[in-house]
Amino acid sequence: MCLKDKWVNCGRSFGHVLGVEIGDQFRFRAELVMIGLHHQFIKGIDYANINGRDVATSIVDSSRYENEAISSQTLIYVGEGGNPKAFVNARVEDQKLEKGNLALKNSMDLGYPVRVISSRQSVNSEKSDKRYIYDGLYTVTECWQERGSTGKYVFKFELKRNLCQPKVTRELE
Numbered sequence: 001m002c003l004k005d006k007w008v009n010c011g012r013s014f015g016h017v018l019g020v021e022i023g024d025q026f027r028f029r030a031e032l033v034m035i036g037l038h039h040q041f042i043k044g045i046d047y048a049n050i051n052g053r054d055v056a057t058s059i060v061d062s063s064r065y066e067n068e069a070i071s072s073q074t075l076i077y078v079g080e081g082g083n084p085k086a087f088v089n090a091r092v093e094d095q096k097l098e099k100g101n102l103a104l105k106n107s108m109d110l111g112y113p114v115r116v117i118s119s120r121q122s123v124n125s126e127k128s129d130k131r132y133i134y135d136g137l138y139t140v141t142e143c144w145q146e147r148g149s150t151g152k153y154v155f156k157f158e159l160k161r162n163l164c165q166p167k168v169t170r171e172l173e
Contacts, residue, residue, distance in 0.1 A: 013111055014048075014057055015137060022136040022166045032132060033073070033096050038117055045100025050112075054103040056140070058115035059159075060132065066149060070167070072161070075138065077114065078154030079104065079146070094153040095145075101155045108140035113162060134167040 016022075016171035017037050033036040038058045040046045046058045046066070061067045079101040082093040095101060107114055116135040138159035148154040 009173075014055075015115075017088040017115070020134055022134055024047040024134045026134075027130075029060070029062075029132065032117060037134060038113065043080060043100060047100060047103035050110075053106050053110070055110060055112050056100065056107040056114045057116065061103070061116065061118040063119055064140050065154075069118075075159045076163070077157045077159055078105075079157065082150075082152055082154065092150045092152055096157050097145075097155065104140055104157050105143045108143055110158070111139070112135040113139060114159065114172060116159065116161075133168065135161070135168050137162045146151070 013036070017035065020035060020037055026032055026037075029038075029041060033041055038046050038060055044060045044062060045055045045056055047056045049055075061075065061077065063082075068075060068076040069080055079095050080099065081095045081101065082173075088151050097105065104114070106112075107154060114137065116138045117132050119130055119132050120128050120133050138161050140157050143155065144156035145153050145155050
């Protein structure tokens with residue numbers, strides 16, 4: 001879906017998005033879709049089909065899953081599906097290696113870079129001030145399955161930040 005003369009970068013692509021710099025901040029998830037940084041309004045994993053295989057183009061760490069920033073260079077990202085926090089009255093179940101999860105694994109196998117957007121909340125303001133920040137390109141280096149805090153199996157992906165990118169500040173503007 002691409003609204004004529006309203007949205008830019010409508011096609012799914014790999015790598016950086018024209019006009020978007022590392023560290024750019026966005027107030028709403030819809031902005032990510034409108035500028036082509038991440039084409040999903042709700043789902044955290046966006047992907048494209050390349051030669052018959054789904055390959056991840058971008059992920060959003062929105063704090064709905066138990067993702068973990070190991071360092072400023074390494075992110076452990078929990079796959080999609082089976083999450084009781086994602087939707088009201090959702091059934092907790094094992095995650096499957098399909099859709100976005102399979103796309104992230106394929107990105108690892110094929111070496112495609114993945115854009116990472118993280119949500120951060122300001123702790124200094126009285127009102128809730130959540131922002132989405134473009135952190136840059138990462139490479140998926142590992143994929144495994146383990147039992148999550150709900151007792152069900154989840155997929156975890158280790159992503160390493162690609163070299164020679166500007167540092168990202170953790171402070172909200």
